[in-house]
Amino acid sequence: MTSQRAYHHGDLRRAVLTAALDVIRDSGPTALSLRDLARRAGVSHAAPAHHFKDRAGLLTAIATEGYELLADALADAPGLRERGVRYVRFCREHPAHFQVMFAPELLREDDPALVAARERAGEQLRAGVEELESSARGEDARLAGVAAWALAHGFATLLLGRNLEGPLAGRDPEEVFRTLTGLLFQPG
Structure with missing residues (x-):
């Protein structure tokens, strides 16, 4: 008698997203395979398709999550410079999201959740400019x-x-960004 794989997974959607983010961080978004992600999550090769349909659906979900995380990171930042610093911090903390968010050829651009998340992040970016x-x-x-x-x-x-490894010479990127904006946008 052969043992059958358990199809129940606590949070398959999250497990697949996490595995996908690991692959993207290590090898880029073009290295993604739903079959490989299913293997990593320990589920049948068809299971991820129930949540994402296909690779574009998975990447769209990652981009949507990224825009939501970016909007949260930018919220309540004091001024335009600090919004820029938080943008840089977001990139450092979420490099896989960042790569996918700005690769429209990989996404379902008309996905309502993506459109809403992108707009929310855009509103947070624009809020800093309005403060000038x-x-x-x-x-x-x-x-x-x-x-x-x-x-x-x-x-x-x-x-x-x-x-920027050479130019930063081990300095904190956020502090370098603050310095850079100060150099470029000094009054007078």
Whole structure:
């Protein structure tokens, strides 16, 4: 008599997401396989499809979770500079989410949960720009927001890609980011 695998799993969705985040962190999002994730979670190869349908569904769930985590990280930050610091911190603490969030070709862009989470994170980013005095942001607050996001996102992306190891020379990336914004946005 052959033993049958138990199909009950305490929280299969979370187990698959956690395994997927580990794979992405180590090998990138293109290395994901639902079959491999099922093996890691100790369930049948078809079990993850019940929660995510396919690879794009899984990656969309990861991106959605990432945007929610980012929105939470940015909430109540005192000022634009600290929102940027929290953006950089989010990248360091959630590198796998960060990689997937900004890879629209891997996602179901019209997924309602993704759209809502992305909008919530965007609102938190824009809230920092709205705190600037109108003279500091010029005529177009939206462009000021793009500039601030580009700086934080660019710094975070370079950091994640290990392109700043030399220039940072072991210094705390968050403090370096604060210094950088101070150099670029000094009054006068």
